[in-house]
Amino acid sequence: MVGVLELGKEWPVARTVSDAVRVLDVIVGFDPRDHEATQRAAKFIPAGGYKQFLNPNGLKGKRLGIVRNPFLKSLNESIFPIFEHHLNTLRERGAAVVDNLEIANISTIVNPSQSGELTLMMAEFKLFLNDYLKDLLTSPVWSLADIIAFNKNNPDLEKTEEYGQDTFIAAEKTNGIGEKETKAIELMEKLSQNGFEKLMKENNLDAMVTPGSGATSVLAIGGYPGITVPAGYDINGMPFGICFGGLKYTEPKLIEIAYDFEQATMMRKPPPLVSFQMTPEFLFESS
Numbered sequence: 062m063v064g065v066l067e068l069g070k071e072w073p074v075a076r077t078v079s080d081a082v083r084v085l086d087v088i089v090g091f092d093p094r095d096h097e098a099t100q101r102a103a104k105f106i107p108a109g110g111y112k113q114f115l116n117p118n119g120l121k122g123k124r125l126g127i128v129r130n131p132f133l134k135s136l137n138e139s140i141f142p143i144f145e146h147h148l149n150t151l152r153e154r155g156a157a158v159v160d161n162l163e164i165a166n167i168s169t170i171v172n173p174s175q176s177g178e179l180t181l182m183m184a185e186f187k188l189f190l191n192d193y194l195k196d197l198l199t200s201p202v203w204s205l206a207d208i209i210a211f212n213k214n215n216p217d218l219e220k221t222e223e224y225g226q227d228t229f230i231a232a233e234k235t236n237g238i239g240e241k242e243t244k245a246i247e248l249m250e251k252l253s254q255n256g257f258e259k260l261m262k263e264n265n266l267d268a269m270v271t272p273g274s275g276a277t278s279v280l281a282i283g284g285y286p287g288i289t290v291p292a293g294y295d296i297n298g299m300p301f302g303i304c305f306g307g308l309k310y311t312e313p314k315l316i317e318i319a320y321d322f323e324q325a326t327m328m329r330k331p332p333p334l335v336s337f338q339m340t341p342e343f344l345f346e347s348s
């Protein structure tokens with residue numbers, strides 16, 4: 062599973078770096094309905110798109126910073142030797158590896174209720190969902206409030222008892238970008254400046270390398286790009302990835318790094334689909 066982060070926490074999931082980059086080529090660009098977020102970024106899209114950065118020697122000459130804390134300790138210890146092996150692979154492929162770097166205030170950054178991430182996400186979720194729903198031509202629901210009512214009125218269909226809708230209800234109680242949300246935005250900006258941005262610049266890095274998927278918050282709160290590549294399986298068969306994150310508009314470098322790493326390691330195994338009843342066509346398409 063490969064994820065490319067573009068804005069916020071939208072991670073298209075694909076089988077390979079090449080597939081993910083093809084998705085990126087389709088989703089980037091100016092969108093008048095998402096004017097603010099996409100206008101500034103659009104001029105950084107390289108002519109000819111991102112496929113040109115699928116470079117099998119993309120690690121050569123790159124400077125990578127390894128941040129272990131707190132990501133490594135949340136993974137099963139059986140992956141530790143695999144992770145060390147991958148760091149050696151990065152070196153062998155020609156990258157300079159700076160190990161054991163730390164992000165300032167990392168425990169705040171990875172806690173969404175402390176960093177401001179959750180506060181803003183709740184308010185934006187309501188705003189943008191309502192904005193989307195209100196323009197639909199035909200729909201059983203036209204707002205978040207409608208969805209909450211629909212779930213209440215259709216508990217069997219929506220498994221409302223089983224899953225609840227606490228997040229919807231909490232989001233519905235928000236009221237746009239007010240004082241609290243503005244403070245949350247400012248806090249995330251400050252945390253990013255003093256944390257990830259400083260780490261990248263002080264160490265002159267092309268990418269930050271972290272085990273697992275825990276670094277998504279580090280990247281999301283500042284709107285930084287990242288890509289996660291399969292890195293192996295723990296003793297219980299649980300897959301884990303290695304995440305490469307970079308400063309804004311450095312997608313070309315991240316793709317070069319991720320593609321070379323993927324081609325050198327090829328850790329992904331197609332998931333065993335034994336528990337499904339499969340038609341031959343389904344097997345063919347998903348293998």
Ligand SMILES: *[C@@H]1O[C@H](CO)[C@@H](O)[C@H](O)[C@H]1NC(C)=O
Nearest residue numbers: 135136137138139295296297
């Ligand atoms: C890692 O997996 C093994 C085997 O299932 C288990 O005994 C161990 O407690 C796990 N370690 C952690 C930190 O969860």
Ligand SMILES: *[C@@H]1O[C@H](CO)[C@@H](O)[C@H](O)[C@H]1NC(C)=O
Nearest residue numbers: 165166248251252253255256
């Ligand atoms: C984060 O850490 C730095 C350095 O340790 C500190 O100066 C700063 O005030 C902290 N807080 C935020 C919100 O960045």
